[in-house]
Amino acid sequence: MKRIFIQFTALTALFLLGCNNSNPIDPNAPPTDETRPVGLVTEVGRPIGPATEQTIGPAGGQLSVADGKFTLIFPAGAVDRETRFKVQPVENKAPGGIGPAYEIEPKLEKLAKPIQFVRHYGPDDFPGSAPEAVGIAYQDAQRIWHGRVNVSVDKTARTLSTPVFNLAHPLAWYEQFFMKPETANLLTGQTQKIEIWFVEGRTEKTKDDLDVPMPGVKKVERMLNRDEVRDWRVNGLPQGKPGQQPDRLSGHVTPEASGAEATYYAPAAIPPRGFNPVAISVELNLKSKGQIILVSHFLIEGAGKISIGSAKYDSIDVVLSHSAEAKTLGGSLRARINPNSTQAVTEINFQIRDFKGPGRYAIQREADGNSKCTISALDGTPDAGVWSHAYIHSPPPYGQWGPGSVEIQEFDGKYVKGKVQATLHNNKPYDHRTINVSGEFRGALRN
Numbered sequence: 001m002k003r004i005f006i007q008f009t010a011l012t013a014l015f016l017l018g019c020n021n022s023n024p025i026d027p028n029a030p031p032t033d034e035t036r037p038v039g040l041v042t043e044v045g046r047p048i049g050p051a052t053e054q055t056i057g058p059a060g061g062q063l064s065v066a067d068g069k070f071t072l073i074f075p076a077g078a079v080d081r082e083t084r085f086k087v088q089p090v091e092n093k094a095p096g097g098i099g100p101a102y103e104i105e106p107k108l109e110k111l112a113k114p115i116q117f118v119r120h121y122g123p124d125d126f127p128g129s130a131p132e133a134v135g136i137a138y139q140d141a142q143r144i145w146h147g148r149v150n151v152s153v154d155k156t157a158r159t160l161s162t163p164v165f166n167l168a169h170p171l172a173w174y175e176q177f178f179m180k181p182e183t184a185n186l187l188t189g190q191t192q193k194i195e196i197w198f199v200e201g202r203t204e205k206t207k208d209d210l211d212v213p214m215p216g217v218k219k220v221e222r223m224l225n226r227d228e229v230r231d232w233r234v235n236g237l238p239q240g241k242p243g244q245q246p247d248r249l250s251g252h253v254t255p256e257a258s259g260a261e262a263t264y265y266a267p268a269a270i271p272p273r274g275f276n277p278v279a280i281s282v283e284l285n286l287k288s289k290g291q292i293i294l295v296s297h298f299l300i301e302g303a304g305k306i307s308i309g310s311a312k313y314d315s316i317d318v319v320l321s322h323s324a325e326a327k328t329l330g331g332s333l334r335a336r337i338n339p340n341s342t343q344a345v346t347e348i349n350f351q352i353r354d355f356k357g358p359g360r361y362a363i364q365r366e367a368d369g370n371s372k373c374t375i376s377a378l379d380g381t382p383d384a385g386v387w388s389h390a391y392i393h394s395p396p397p398y399g400q401w402g403p404g405s406v407e408i409q410e411f412d413g414k415y416v417k418g419k420v421q422a423t424l425h426n427n428k429p430y431d432h433r434t435i436n437v438s439g440e441f442r443g444a445l446r447n
Helices: none
Strands: 052-056 061-064 070-074 083-090 097-105 115-120 134-139 145-148 152-154 159-164 171-175 177-180 183-187 191-199 217-219 229-234 252-255 261-265 278-286 290-301 304-308 311-313 317-323 328-336 345-353 359-362 373-378 386-388 404-411 415-425 434-446
Touching: 052 061, 070 083, 097 134, 134 159, 177 278, 177 290, 191 278, 191 290, 229 252, 304 328, 304 345, 328 404, 328 415, 328 434, 345 404, 373 404, 373 415, 373 434, 386 415
Parallel strands: 183 290, 317 434
Antiparallel strands: 052 083, 061 070, 070 115, 083 097, 097 171, 115 159, 134 145, 134 171, 152 159, 177 191, 191 217, 191 261, 229 278, 252 261, 278 290, 304 311, 304 434, 317 328, 328 345, 345 373, 359 404, 373 386, 404 415, 415 434
């Protein structure tokens, strides 16, 4: 896929409590008794994966976990004697937490010199966010989370690092700003609401400890001036400009007035290779540290695919309907042979009577002479070949039925997913022919 690379400046500190766009609170102001938030209390994370142990002495050294994502760097003089350190990955319960948290033993209350807490990251480690948006947190003995953001980013080495002055509590990385959803799989023509969120309660004023409680995660709405959330883009193309036409290739974004939300409209067809997944980005223009770009990626998928005879179509329109009262489920799977024509189409249609939820519904002649599952197709040829689940011109008494079926894999009253497969028949006397059809479909129901 084609990634959008934008030069970031460092991230501003997150905002404290605020409620007025015209007077946003200074995010770098040290907290007072009145403004200091009440910290979020969570359960303690359980161990995940193996622990790593290593002896570090007065000369210093490094300790890295097995997956290579985390390193503790001890400078010379950080400890005064040979010490066996143990790092245990645990569940990260911090608000906005990313990756595991780490319990470090022995739980030293004070180090002679600060050590460096380093995270090694890859290009896809921060979906919906960015390296500049990452902070460091710890959980105290009362299980309250505290955080700060004096994290250095080295984009060349792809590392985040911050000084740590004690090892008494679990340490965790968290994202201060991020978009929801970070990633998504969308159908062609589908819409997706996007929101910008942040983690409260962090400061850059802390020198030797992490003392600012983190109340949790909130939406950015009303925490920024409107001009501080700007430049929404889809695959690098600016959005929301006056007179701008929606991009048919990648879809488009419509920002909400609050600046904290937007709606993405997926294109009608699957974007070509290099444009899918689609990159949705927004710029936060923050006073103390400049700009940060948040990026989410949405994979656009077709609502299904069909094959009729030797013709195959991977991008189709799907219309699904359900009547609880009549106990029926129906579907139309349609592909355009010519994208510029509304007439040249090929399609598979099905109808299920006495629908009872997920399961397989087969073409089968019932006592009333009909089938509870019917399937038909239009092949889109110049003579508009029409195909049906039954050939009634066969010698009596029953004709030829299918074979075929519709399999409903998922159904919850709002969404349905399934497959159809059948041998269908023309209905021309003395010229009996068959055609094999199949399809996969999913989508929202139209009741």
